[in-house]
Amino acid sequence: AQKITQTQPGMFVQEKEAVTLDCTYDTSDQSYGLFWYKQPSSGEMIFLIYQGSYDEQNATEGRYSLNFQKARKSANLVISASQLGDSAMYFCAMRDLGNTPLVFGKGTRLSVIA
Amino acid sequence: DVKVTQSSRYLVKRTGEKVFLECVQDMDHENMFWYRQDPGLGLRLIYFSYDVKMKEKGDIPEGYSVSREKKERFSLILESASTNQTSMYLCASSSVAGVTDTQYFGPGTRLTVL
Numbered sequence: 001a002q003k004i005t006q007t008q009p010g011m012f013v014q015e016k017e018a019v020t021l022d023c024t025y026d027t028s029d030q031s032y033g034l035f036w037y038k039q040p041s042s043g044e045m046i047f048l049i050y051q052g053s054y055d056e057q058n059a060t061e062g063r064y065s066l067n068f069q070k071a072r073k074s075a076n077l078v079i080s081a082s083q084l085g086d087s088a089m090y091f092c093a094m095r096d097l098g099n100t101p102l103v104f105g106k107g108t109r110l111s112v113i114a
Numbered sequence: 115d116v117k118v119t120q121s122s123r124y125l126v127k128r129t130g131e132k133v134f135l136e137c138v139q140d141m142d143h144e145n146m147f148w149y150r151q152d153p154g155l156g157l158r159l160i161y162f163s164y165d166v167k168m169k170e171k172g173d174i175p176e177g178y179s180v181s182r183e184k185k186e187r188f189s190l191i192l193e194s195a196s197t198n199q200t201s202m203y204l205c206a207s208s209s210v211a212g213v214t215d216t217q218y219f220g221p222g223t224r225l226t227v228l
Contacts, residue, residue: 031213032213033213096213
Protein backbone atom coordinates (compact mmCIF):
# COMPACT_ATOMS: atom_id res chain seq x y z
CA ALA A 1 0.00 0.00 0.00
CA GLN A 2 1.16 3.50 -0.71
CA LYS A 3 2.44 5.59 2.15
CA ILE A 4 3.74 9.11 2.59
CA THR A 5 6.09 10.15 5.41
CA GLN A 6 6.83 13.71 6.42
CA THR A 7 9.27 13.61 9.31
CA GLN A 8 9.36 17.32 10.14
CA PRO A 9 6.32 18.39 12.19
CA GLY A 10 7.52 21.99 12.22
CA MET A 11 10.24 24.13 10.69
CA PHE A 12 11.45 27.71 10.91
CA VAL A 13 13.15 29.66 8.15
CA GLN A 14 14.42 33.22 7.90
CA GLU A 15 12.74 35.44 5.35
CA LYS A 16 14.51 35.41 1.94
CA GLU A 17 16.26 32.11 2.67
CA ALA A 18 15.55 28.78 0.98
CA VAL A 19 13.97 25.89 2.82
CA THR A 20 13.54 22.19 2.06
CA LEU A 21 10.55 20.22 3.30
CA ASP A 22 11.11 16.47 3.35
CA CYS A 23 8.82 13.81 1.92
CA THR A 24 9.47 10.12 1.44
CA TYR A 25 7.05 7.69 -0.11
CA ASP A 26 6.54 3.99 -0.43
CA THR A 27 5.00 2.22 -3.38
CA SER A 28 5.60 -0.89 -5.42
CA ASP A 29 4.20 0.65 -8.59
CA GLN A 30 6.34 2.07 -11.37
CA SER A 31 3.80 4.68 -12.37
CA TYR A 32 2.79 7.22 -9.75
CA GLY A 33 2.33 10.92 -9.15
CA LEU A 34 3.58 13.09 -6.32
CA PHE A 35 1.90 16.32 -5.22
CA TRP A 36 2.53 19.14 -2.78
CA TYR A 37 -0.21 21.28 -1.26
CA LYS A 38 -0.09 24.38 0.93
CA GLN A 39 -2.67 25.04 3.63
CA PRO A 40 -2.65 28.57 5.11
CA SER A 41 -4.40 29.30 8.38
CA SER A 42 -7.60 29.97 6.42
CA GLY A 43 -7.83 26.22 5.85
CA GLU A 44 -8.02 25.92 2.08
CA MET A 45 -5.71 23.38 0.41
CA ILE A 46 -3.78 25.00 -2.42
CA PHE A 47 -2.11 22.83 -5.05
CA LEU A 48 1.54 23.82 -5.55
CA ILE A 49 3.43 21.36 -7.72
CA TYR A 50 3.30 17.91 -9.33
CA GLN A 51 5.96 15.35 -10.26
CA GLY A 52 5.34 12.20 -12.29
CA SER A 53 7.41 9.10 -11.70
CA TYR A 54 8.54 9.04 -15.32
CA ASP A 55 9.42 12.72 -15.48
CA GLU A 56 13.14 13.06 -16.00
CA GLN A 57 13.32 16.68 -14.97
CA ASN A 58 12.50 17.96 -11.50
CA ALA A 59 9.28 19.93 -11.50
CA THR A 60 9.41 23.68 -10.91
CA GLU A 61 6.69 26.27 -10.41
CA GLY A 62 7.96 29.76 -9.67
CA ARG A 63 9.70 29.69 -6.28
CA TYR A 64 8.72 26.04 -5.74
CA SER A 65 10.75 23.14 -6.98
CA LEU A 66 10.56 19.45 -6.29
CA ASN A 67 13.78 17.57 -5.60
CA PHE A 68 12.80 14.14 -6.90
CA GLN A 69 15.16 11.27 -6.05
CA LYS A 70 13.50 8.14 -7.35
CA ALA A 71 16.00 5.62 -6.01
CA ARG A 72 15.65 7.08 -2.52
CA LYS A 73 11.87 7.43 -2.92
CA SER A 74 11.98 11.03 -1.85
CA ALA A 75 10.17 14.07 -3.21
CA ASN A 76 11.30 17.07 -1.21
CA LEU A 77 9.78 20.50 -1.73
CA VAL A 78 12.22 23.38 -2.02
CA ILE A 79 10.95 26.92 -1.50
CA SER A 80 13.40 29.58 -2.57
CA ALA A 81 13.50 33.14 -1.22
CA SER A 82 10.96 32.48 1.56
CA GLN A 83 8.30 35.08 2.19
CA LEU A 84 6.17 35.72 5.27
CA GLY A 85 3.17 34.54 3.29
CA ASP A 86 4.77 31.12 2.94
CA SER A 87 3.98 30.40 6.60
CA ALA A 88 1.51 27.50 6.40
CA MET A 89 1.08 23.75 6.63
CA TYR A 90 2.55 21.83 3.72
CA PHE A 91 1.32 18.40 2.69
CA CYS A 92 2.96 15.86 0.44
CA ALA A 93 0.62 13.43 -1.34
CA MET A 94 0.76 10.65 -3.88
CA ARG A 95 -1.31 8.47 -6.12
CA ASP A 96 0.06 5.20 -7.51
CA LEU A 97 -2.96 3.87 -9.40
CA GLY A 98 -4.99 5.65 -12.02
CA ASN A 99 -8.03 7.52 -10.79
CA THR A 100 -7.73 6.79 -7.07
CA PRO A 101 -7.78 9.27 -4.20
CA LEU A 102 -4.60 10.98 -3.12
CA VAL A 103 -2.90 9.70 0.02
CA PHE A 104 -1.49 12.44 2.22
CA GLY A 105 1.34 12.74 4.70
CA LYS A 106 0.78 14.30 8.11
CA GLY A 107 2.17 17.64 7.05
CA THR A 108 4.92 20.07 8.03
CA ARG A 109 4.18 23.44 9.58
CA LEU A 110 6.51 26.07 8.15
CA SER A 111 7.02 29.36 9.94
CA VAL A 112 8.85 32.16 8.15
CA ILE A 113 10.57 34.65 10.46
CA ALA A 114 11.19 38.28 9.52
CA ASP B 115 -11.06 28.92 -12.64
CA VAL B 116 -11.55 25.74 -10.71
CA LYS B 117 -14.17 26.16 -8.03
CA VAL B 118 -15.18 23.90 -5.15
CA THR B 119 -17.54 25.35 -2.58
CA GLN B 120 -18.69 24.04 0.77
CA SER B 121 -21.94 25.08 2.39
CA SER B 122 -20.49 26.37 5.66
CA ARG B 123 -17.08 27.51 6.89
CA TYR B 124 -18.02 27.00 10.53
CA LEU B 125 -20.72 24.79 12.02
CA VAL B 126 -21.71 24.03 15.61
CA LYS B 127 -24.01 21.09 16.29
CA ARG B 128 -25.17 19.11 19.29
CA THR B 129 -24.50 15.46 20.02
CA GLY B 130 -27.07 13.25 18.33
CA GLU B 131 -28.04 15.74 15.64
CA LYS B 132 -28.09 14.75 11.97
CA VAL B 133 -25.58 16.91 10.12
CA PHE B 134 -25.33 17.58 6.39
CA LEU B 135 -22.16 18.97 4.82
CA GLU B 136 -22.63 20.03 1.22
CA CYS B 137 -20.00 20.31 -1.49
CA VAL B 138 -20.47 21.67 -5.00
CA GLN B 139 -17.97 21.81 -7.86
CA ASP B 140 -18.32 23.65 -11.15
CA MET B 141 -15.61 21.90 -13.19
CA ASP B 142 -17.75 19.00 -14.42
CA HIS B 143 -15.44 16.63 -12.53
CA GLU B 144 -16.35 12.98 -12.28
CA ASN B 145 -14.61 12.34 -8.97
CA MET B 146 -15.44 13.84 -5.61
CA PHE B 147 -13.93 13.19 -2.18
CA TRP B 148 -14.51 13.89 1.51
CA TYR B 149 -11.56 14.07 3.92
CA ARG B 150 -11.33 14.94 7.55
CA GLN B 151 -8.29 16.69 8.96
CA ASP B 152 -7.13 16.48 12.56
CA PRO B 153 -3.92 17.88 14.10
CA GLY B 154 -1.06 15.42 13.81
CA LEU B 155 -3.07 13.02 11.65
CA GLY B 156 -3.06 14.78 8.31
CA LEU B 157 -5.94 14.23 5.88
CA ARG B 158 -7.87 10.99 6.12
CA LEU B 159 -10.28 9.86 3.43
CA ILE B 160 -13.87 9.27 4.53
CA TYR B 161 -15.71 8.52 1.26
CA PHE B 162 -15.30 9.17 -2.42
CA SER B 163 -17.42 8.93 -5.53
CA TYR B 164 -16.49 8.28 -9.16
CA ASP B 165 -19.90 8.98 -10.61
CA VAL B 166 -23.43 9.96 -9.79
CA LYS B 167 -25.06 7.57 -7.32
CA MET B 168 -21.76 5.74 -6.82
CA LYS B 169 -19.75 5.78 -3.60
CA GLU B 170 -16.71 4.06 -2.19
CA LYS B 171 -15.58 3.83 1.43
CA GLY B 172 -12.32 5.45 2.35
CA ASP B 173 -10.16 4.79 5.38
CA ILE B 174 -12.54 6.05 8.08
CA PRO B 175 -16.18 5.70 6.92
CA GLU B 176 -17.66 4.72 10.28
CA GLY B 177 -20.29 7.16 11.48
CA TYR B 178 -20.63 8.81 8.06
CA SER B 179 -22.64 8.35 4.90
CA VAL B 180 -22.67 10.19 1.59
CA SER B 181 -25.02 11.09 -1.20
CA ARG B 182 -24.35 12.00 -4.82
CA GLU B 183 -27.56 12.58 -6.72
CA LYS B 184 -26.07 15.08 -9.17
CA LYS B 185 -22.62 15.17 -10.73
CA GLU B 186 -21.71 18.53 -9.22
CA ARG B 187 -22.85 17.86 -5.66
CA PHE B 188 -21.47 15.50 -3.01
CA SER B 189 -22.96 15.50 0.47
CA LEU B 190 -21.45 14.13 3.66
CA ILE B 191 -23.94 13.05 6.31
CA LEU B 192 -23.32 12.49 9.99
CA GLU B 193 -26.32 10.39 10.99
CA SER B 194 -25.92 11.07 14.71
CA ALA B 195 -23.14 13.51 15.44
CA SER B 196 -20.71 12.71 18.23
CA THR B 197 -18.03 14.81 19.90
CA ASN B 198 -15.26 12.75 18.27
CA GLN B 199 -16.49 13.99 14.92
CA THR B 200 -15.40 17.51 15.79
CA SER B 201 -12.93 18.19 12.99
CA MET B 202 -12.11 20.06 9.80
CA TYR B 203 -13.88 18.54 6.79
CA LEU B 204 -12.47 19.06 3.33
CA CYS B 205 -14.17 18.30 0.05
CA ALA B 206 -12.23 17.81 -3.19
CA SER B 207 -12.89 16.99 -6.82
CA SER B 208 -10.88 15.79 -9.80
CA SER B 209 -11.37 14.68 -13.36
CA VAL B 210 -10.55 11.20 -14.61
CA ALA B 211 -6.98 11.43 -15.84
CA GLY B 212 -5.05 8.80 -13.96
CA VAL B 213 -2.03 9.36 -11.77
CA THR B 214 -1.43 12.89 -13.04
CA ASP B 215 -4.75 14.34 -12.04
CA THR B 216 -4.83 17.10 -9.43
CA GLN B 217 -7.46 17.19 -6.71
CA TYR B 218 -8.97 20.60 -6.11
CA PHE B 219 -10.20 21.42 -2.63
CA GLY B 220 -12.94 23.52 -1.16
CA PRO B 221 -12.34 25.97 1.71
CA GLY B 222 -13.24 23.42 4.39
CA THR B 223 -15.87 23.25 7.11
CA ARG B 224 -14.82 23.42 10.75
CA LEU B 225 -17.41 21.35 12.58
CA THR B 226 -17.76 21.46 16.35
CA VAL B 227 -20.02 18.91 18.04
CA LEU B 228 -20.98 19.84 21.60
